[in-house]
Amino acid sequence: MHIYVGKLDWYEYATDECITIVFPAGFALKDPACAYWQWSTSFTGVSKENCIQNGSIIGVTSTTKEYGVRFESSYYSFQGYVTADFKSLSLTMTDPDGKHAPVELSLQYSDTMRIPSTSVFTGKLDWLTYSVNEMATLIIPGEVANDQPVILSRQWTVDHNGTPKGNDVLNTVMRAVGVDDKGNVKAEFGDGYYTFNFTILKSDGSMSLGMTKSDGYVDPSAPYRLTQTDFRDLGALIVRYGTGTDDGIFKVQDMLINYLGFSSNDVELLYFDVDPPSGPKECTLGQDPPTIANFKSKFTKLCTNAEVGDVSFLYVDARNTTYPDEDGSDARDDGDDGWILAGNDDGTSKEILPAVWLADTISKNLTKGVNLTIASSSSIGSSELDGRKAVPGILLTGCHETQFNIKALNGKDPWIVAVTSVIKDNARRQRGVPTYSALFNEAKNFIRAHLANKQLAENYKGPSPSEWDPVPGRQADNTSNQDPQLTFYQDFFDPSEERFLLPFQAPINEEADGQAVRFPRDEYPHEEL
Structure with a gap:
C-alpha cells in the first residue's frame, strides 16, 4: 500500500x-x-x-x-x-x-x-x-x-x-x-x-x-x-451450531480482520464456546447464542444497514436439512431446505432456518449495489438464491445441498480452511485479493492436493467423478463426496472480474436478473471437465 x-x-x-x-x-x-x-x-x-x-x-x-x-x-x-x-x-x-x-x-x-x-x-x-x-x-x-x-x-x-x-x-x-x-x-x-x-x-x-x-x-x-472513513463499509455475521468446537469460525474472523480490512467491530459471532454433545450449552465469552431468533434479527440488520458500495458477509457453519413434505413424499420442493440452528438460548432444542426466509429477507432489505456474499460449510440449495425470483447475492459453499459436510482436515472443514488459506497465501505472495472465480478454483486445488496426499479423513470422498453432477452423501456409512458450489445470477455480477469481499466495481445490472448460474455446472462445457 x-x-x-x-x-x-x-x-x-x-x-x-x-x-x-x-x-x-x-x-x-x-x-x-x-x-x-x-x-x-x-x-x-x-x-x-x-x-x-x-x-x-x-x-x-x-x-x-x-x-x-x-x-x-x-x-x-x-x-x-x-x-x-x-x-x-x-x-x-x-x-x-x-x-x-x-x-x-x-x-x-x-x-x-x-x-x-x-x-x-x-x-x-x-x-x-x-x-x-x-x-x-x-x-x-x-x-x-x-x-x-x-x-x-x-x-x-x-x-x-x-x-x-x-x-x-x-x-x-x-x-x-x-x-x-x-x-x-x-x-x-x-x-x-x-x-x-x-x-x-x-x-x-x-x-x-x-x-x-x-x-x-x-x-x-x-x-x-x-x-x-476508508474505502468501504463492512459488516459480517459468523454463525456456528451443531458442528463441533473447531477453530473454523475463528479462521474466518482472522481472515476478515487481518487480511480483508474488516475491523473487530464489523464482525459478530454467534456460537457456543461450551458445547457438550448433549445437555445445555453455554456462551461464556460475551457472545450471543446461535439461535434462530438471534440469526434472523442480526441478518436482517446486516442487509438493512448496508448501502451502495458496502460489503456484507455471512458465514454459517451448521448442518443442512430439509423439511419433511406434508404428503410424505421425498420430493424436494421450494421451502424444503434449511440450516439447523438452536431453538433456545442453551441449545437444547433445534429449529430449521428455511432457505426461503433467507431469500425473502435479502430481496426485501438489500440495497442495490451491495456486495452480499454468503459462505457456508454446507449448502441449503438453490432457494438461497430463490428459484421463484432473482435474489441478489453470491453463494460460496463447501458442498452441494445433496451432500453433507465432513470436518476431515484434522477435525476442521477442508473448504473454509482452503478459502482462508488462499487469501492468506495471496497476502504472503503480495498478489492481492483474488476474484471469486480464482478463489473458487484455487480453494478446490488446495483440497485436491490434501486429498492426494491422504491428509483428509477416509469418509471424505472428495469431488464427484463428474463434479457438475454431484453424488449425494450417504448417511448410512457417514461418507460424502464434496463438490463446492459458486452460485449467482448471471446479470448481477461477473465472478471473473469482481474480487472477493471488495465493493462491486462493475455490477452488470446491480439487480439480480437472468438465469441462476452454478459453478462448476455452468462454468464451462462438461466435455472439457
Whole structure:
C-alpha cells in the first residue's frame, strides 16, 4: 500500500490545503483509491469542511520511467503518474464540468501489502492557536499492534515559526497497545515532543484521539473524535451450531480482520464456546447464542444497514436439512431446505432456518449495489438464491445441498480452511485479493492436493467423478463426496472480474436478473471437465 501527501489548490474553494491520497492495496486495476482533504470554504459556504472521496483505479499504464494511474471517486477523477521509485505522485484532478487542477504529492509510507487491510480515520484537531479546526487523517496500514505502523497526516493553521498551513506528517509505530475491560482497543504513538493516544470504541468503531505535549499540556478541546472513513463499509455475521468446537469460525474472523480490512467491530459471532454433545450449552465469552431468533434479527440488520458500495458477509457453519413434505413424499420442493440452528438460548432444542426466509429477507432489505456474499460449510440449495425470483447475492459453499459436510482436515472443514488459506497465501505472495472465480478454483486445488496426499479423513470422498453432477452423501456409512458450489445470477455480477469481499466495481445490472448460474455446472462445457 502507498500513502502520498501534498497540497491542493482548487479554484476559490481550496487554497494550499493538505491532501492525503491512500492506495490501500497498490496500483493494480480496480484496487481502491482514497483522497482526503478539507475545503477552505466549501461550495455551500462551510469553512474547513472535510472532504472524503473513495473510488477505484480504472486505468493503469507502465513505462521504465513512470507508472500511469487513473482513478475515479463519486464526483472527481484523478489521472497522473507515479515515478519509477514511487516517491512522487503527480495528478490532475478533474470535476464533471471539466474543471481541473494539478496536484503534487510525495510518498510518506509504503509497504508490500497488496491486501486492502488499511483503516483510515478522519476528524478535526485543535491545538491552541496553532491548529484550529484542521483536518486530521490517521491511517493504520494493518493491525493495531505494538511496533506496527501508524501515520497521522494533518496541517498546522500556523506553526511555531509563523508559517501558515504547513503540512505535518508523522510516520511512526504504535506502542502500549491493549484492550480495556469494555473491549475498546487502545494504543499510543508519538514523535518525542507530542504523544498521541487513541481508543477505538467497541460500541461504534469510532476513534477518540488524544494529544499531549512533552510538558503534559493537553488542549481543552481534546480528545478529538475521528470516524472510520476508508474505502468501504463492512459488516459480517459468523454463525456456528451443531458442528463441533473447531477453530473454523475463528479462521474466518482472522481472515476478515487481518487480511480483508474488516475491523473487530464489523464482525459478530454467534456460537457456543461450551458445547457438550448433549445437555445445555453455554456462551461464556460475551457472545450471543446461535439461535434462530438471534440469526434472523442480526441478518436482517446486516442487509438493512448496508448501502451502495458496502460489503456484507455471512458465514454459517451448521448442518443442512430439509423439511419433511406434508404428503410424505421425498420430493424436494421450494421451502424444503434449511440450516439447523438452536431453538433456545442453551441449545437444547433445534429449529430449521428455511432457505426461503433467507431469500425473502435479502430481496426485501438489500440495497442495490451491495456486495452480499454468503459462505457456508454446507449448502441449503438453490432457494438461497430463490428459484421463484432473482435474489441478489453470491453463494460460496463447501458442498452441494445433496451432500453433507465432513470436518476431515484434522477435525476442521477442508473448504473454509482452503478459502482462508488462499487469501492468506495471496497476502504472503503480495498478489492481492483474488476474484471469486480464482478463489473458487484455487480453494478446490488446495483440497485436491490434501486429498492426494491422504491428509483428509477416509469418509471424505472428495469431488464427484463428474463434479457438475454431484453424488449425494450417504448417511448410512457417514461418507460424502464434496463438490463446492459458486452460485449467482448471471446479470448481477461477473465472478471473473469482481474480487472477493471488495465493493462491486462493475455490477452488470446491480439487480439480480437472468438465469441462476452454478459453478462448476455452468462454468464451462462438461466435455472439457
